[in-house]
């Protein structure tokens with residue numbers, strides 16, 4: 001039987017550690033805080049940001065939710081970021097993506113003070129990460145490493161295959177795995193004979209954003225499968241492709257009209273040595289690592 005890597009338990013352990021750090025900082029009169037910027041009305045973003053603000057409250061972190069209208073301009077957003085950079089009560093700045101088309105996202109992310117860049121999206125943090133210097137690392141990739149380490153899955157010397165090369169997940173997770181001494185291969189849409197490479201993986205990280213893209217034929221038995229994808233299935237045809245006959249999923253689908261699947265076909269999980277389920281896997285770590293980065297930023301900014 002494959003081992004299920006329980007994102008909820010690991011996220012809870014990390015949050016507990018962060019809560020203790022928050023208390024220790026408070027004992028020194030330091031109150032750490034996160035500014036969460038949510039532009040317009042994107043339903044998925046609203047859910048994510050609400051969870052982030054709620055996690056701050058649970059852990060004793062101060063949070064400030066700022067909600068500019070969907071018509072906001074790049075100049076107005078740059079002025080907001082400048083204010084947040086200057087505020088001493090804000091240690092972390094989170095600008096929820098995606099932003100409306102009229103806003104220059106890159107210019108905005110570049111304007112965030114790297115010391116407050118708790119998403120790890122600023123090129124200075126990306127560069128520090130690559131160079132092996134202390135850096136705020138992107139939350140989802142950092143969460144992947146926490147899952148592997150806390151589940152005692154060996155990384156050093158293992159062949160880690162990352163499918164997906166995004167700036168937010170694929171590239172940074174590859175760098176973090178390399179720093180843990182894995183042998184890393186990055187695959188993407190132009191990779192020739194992808195299954196031949198994914199089958200070599202001791203650790204396979206799927207971050208492509210396509211439902212069930214990694215099929216059982218692409219996986220070697222007993223591999224560790226890390227599924228970063230969150231894809232919503234809304235049609236009966238899509239549902240049946242992955243979950244036909246699955247009573248629990250049928251119930252969710254009937255109630256909500258949708259269910260989610262990762263980038264790995266659930267049938268591939270049956271072959272694995274260990275895997276992260278969707279939901280209940282990597283996704284839960286993203287928020288835990290955001291909290292961890294916020295406290296880390298609070299300490300680093302004060303030279304602690």
Ligand code: GUN
Nearest residue numbers: 094095096097098119139
């Ligand atoms: N949108 C989807 N995921 C993320 C994330 O991790 N951070 C931010 N800021 N926006 C996102």
